[in-house]
Amino acid sequence: MLFAKIVIVVALAAILWNLGAGLYYMMTDRSGSDRVVKALTRRIALSVGLIVVVAILILTGVIQPHGI
Numbered sequence: 001m002l003f004a005k006i007v008i009v010v011a012l013a014a015i016l017w018n019l020g021a022g023l024y025y026m027m028t029d030r031s032g033s034d035r036v037v038k039a040l041t042r043r044i045a046l047s048v049g050l051i052v053v054v055a056i057l058i059l060t061g062v063i064q065p066h067g068i
Helices: 002-028 035-060
Strands: none
Touching: 002 035
């Protein structure tokens, strides 16, 4: 259970890092390279991967969702 939480937090940190990198490249890169697209593509891939991992963890019972 602790390992699953660590994986989720690391994935969220990587998503935020790539979001920030995309913003930085968009503001500073004047050469017309594709670094912005690559950073945002990685962010989308990480987000989809995180959703899949969380769904698998819920289905296997490793983590349990709770309502408010």
